[in-house]
Amino acid sequence: MxxxxxxxxxxxxxxxxxxxxxxxxxxxxxxxxxxxxxxxxxxxxxxxxxxxxxxxxxxxxxxxxxxxxxxxxxxLSSQPSRNDPLNLSLEQVIKLTRNFSPALMIGESYFGKAYRVELQDGHVVAIKRARKEHFASLHAEFKNEIALLKKIEHRNLVQLLGYIDKGNERIVITEFVSxxxxxxxxxxxxxxxxxxxxxxxxxxxxxxxxxxxxxxxxxxxxxxxxxxxxxxxxxxxxxxxxxxxxxxxxxxxxxxxxxxxxxxxxxxxxxxxxxxxxxxxxxxxxxxxxxxxxxxxxxxxxxxxxxxxxxxxxxxxxxxxxxxxxxxxxxxxxxxxxxxxxxxxxxxxxxxxxxxxxxxxxxxxxxxxxxxxxxxxxxxxxxxxxxx
CATH class of the missing domain: 1.10.510.10 (Transferase(Phosphotransferase) domain 1)
Structure with missing residues (x-):
């Protein structure tokens, strides 16, 4: 990702x-x-x-x-591939990522680390986890990204599928681009x-x-x-x-x-x-x-x-x-x-x-x-x- x-x-x-x-x-x-x-x-x-x-x-x-x-x-957006929204809990995300195993990591950015995850139905998604060391400073960026991604749909833009904002975890779930x-x-x-x-x-x-x-x-x-x-x-x-x-x-x-x-x-x-x-x-x-x-x-x-x-x-x-x-x-x-x-x-x-x-x-x-x-x-x- x-x-x-x-x-x-x-x-x-x-x-x-x-x-x-x-x-x-x-x-x-x-x-x-x-x-x-x-x-x-x-x-x-x-x-x-x-x-x-x-x-x-x-x-x-x-x-x-x-x-x-x-x-x-x-x-502009001829038939974008729409994926159904995901309502995963934090516990489910932890399990799916094997407690955020390095073996599943596909990339890293200023925001945090991204993981490739296969759901029970075989569908593959990307899960991006905010860095703990930037937790406070990234709060605005996280809210901003969620607010924007929820409103856009286009085949040339990565699609938001879900997110988690709970306790000290901020997670974005998007389509996986392979x-x-x-x-x-x-x-x-x-x-x-x-x-x-x-x-x-x-x-x-x-x-x-x-x-x-x-x-x-x-x-x-x-x-x-x-x-x-x-x-x-x-x-x-x-x-x-x-x-x-x-x-x-x-x-x-x-x-x-x-x-x-x-x-x-x-x-x-x-x-x-x-x-x-x-x-x-x-x-x-x-x-x-x-x-x-x-x-x-x-x-x-x-x-x-x-x-x-x-x-x-x-x-x-x-x-x-x-x-x-x-x-x-x-x-x-x-x-x-x-x-x-x-x-x-x-x-x-x-x-x-x-x-x-x-x-x-x-x-x-x-x-x-x-x-x-x-x-x-x-x-x-x-x-x-x-x-x-």
Whole structure:
């Protein structure tokens, strides 16, 4: 359910490192980009983060993935899989998890540890238990996540099934998403490498989920922690956005929310970091960083690389500005991708990470642009197959 995290993270500001980070196509970025898929941090912690990230393991190429046709309209939640609510007692949860056995643990986050549990009827769920050491500080996050998850239902959002708030235990029960996190797959931990078509589909799925949160939920919801370790994949490689502990709700009239900065270093909107004002465009920035991560396979900060390659978005922008878009792609991808398709998708990515919010698109616009890119990509693939 949640990727294992570590505490080593750091924050770097582009305006200090790359003052020339302007846009050739009016879509550049000069903002703080991060380290690893680590713990979520407060604004005070973000200003004192250590420079530490492990390297990525080797990856094994996988098979291509068929690109489904684009929907004819903006269909957001076509037939999400609804699971029945669960009313488990604390005693039942303890028994099902074998007293929270490490053998059943599937991940760990700032909130706590997650476990894979099989119910008596054979249905598998994920159980997330709050950390005791953060019990008091996590109370607001727990209440927030429950309140939000109870109100949303979308095939690209992890579904709440139940929760427990009793004594010194706070537990969230959600659907189990069986294929691990996106970051796990980008790291090659599942013994295959995601193909370009799969990556494009995952990017569209995440954009669908965020569009629903921003526009179609009962109230606008800002996720505030969009990152690859919070994106879960099904066996069919459909993506679901999870971990709503830091999410905030707004109103149609309230375009900005003043709040302490929370999120994961490197994915955080620099305007939010600077002003403490949060908007849906803050999620758009994080999504842009995620989109680059999906395409390149790199974390936002690669500390083991040289100075010119350490900050992934700056490195990618330099390649993009020189027209070397092929060089941005994950080198483990064995398939050939049309350069025009790559330029279009990187155009979208750099629009999302524009330094000022006014220059960023809304998530619905992002989805529509990615739909068109997917359609164009399918045409190039069909032409390539016809010439073989």
């Amino acid at each position: 949640v990727a294992t995290t570590t505490t080593g993270m750091f924050l770097v500001c582009f305006d200090a490192l790359c003052p020339c980070f302007g846009s050739k196509r009016n879509d550049g970025s000069e903002d703080p980009v991060l380290s690893k898929d680590g713990n979520s941090l407060s604004s005070s912690q973000m200003r004192s983060i250590s420079d530490r990230i492990p390297g990525s393991p080797l990856r094994v190429p996988g098979s291509p993935f068929r690109v489904p046709p684009s929907p004819s309209r903006f269909s 294929n691990g996190t996106l970051r796990d797959h980008l790291d090659g931990q599942h013994e295959l490498i995601l193909g370009f078509s799969q990556r494009l589909e995952i990017a569209i799925d995440v954009a669908h989920g965020l569009t629903y949160l921003h526009l179609y939920a009962e109230k606008p919801i800002i996720h505030r922690d969009v990152k690859s370790s919070n994106i879960l994949l099904t066996e069919g490689f459909r993506a679901k956005v999870g971990d709503f502990g830091f999410a905030r709700t707004g109103t149609a009239e309230q375009s900005e929310i003043q709040t302490d900065v929370k999120g994961t270093a490197g994915y955080v909107d620099p305007e939010y970091l600077r002003t403490n004002y949060l908007t849906v465009k803050s999620d758009v920035y994080s999504y842009g960083i995620l989109l680059l991560e999906i395409l390149s396979g790199r974390r936002p900060i690669e500390v083991k690389r040289g100075a010119r390659e350490k900050i992934t978005v700056r490195w990618a922008f330099e390649k993009y500005n020189r027209g070397d878009v092929q060089d941005i792609l994950d080198p483990m991808l064995t398939e050939s991708v049309n350069e025009d398709i790559l330029t279009k998708i990187f155009d979208v990515m750099f629009q999302c990470v524009a330094p000022t919010r006014a220059d960023r698109p809304h998530m619905k616009e992002v989805v529509e642009k990615l739909w068109k890119i997917r359609r164009d990509y399918a045409k190039t693939q069909n032409r390539a197959e016809a010439t073989v």
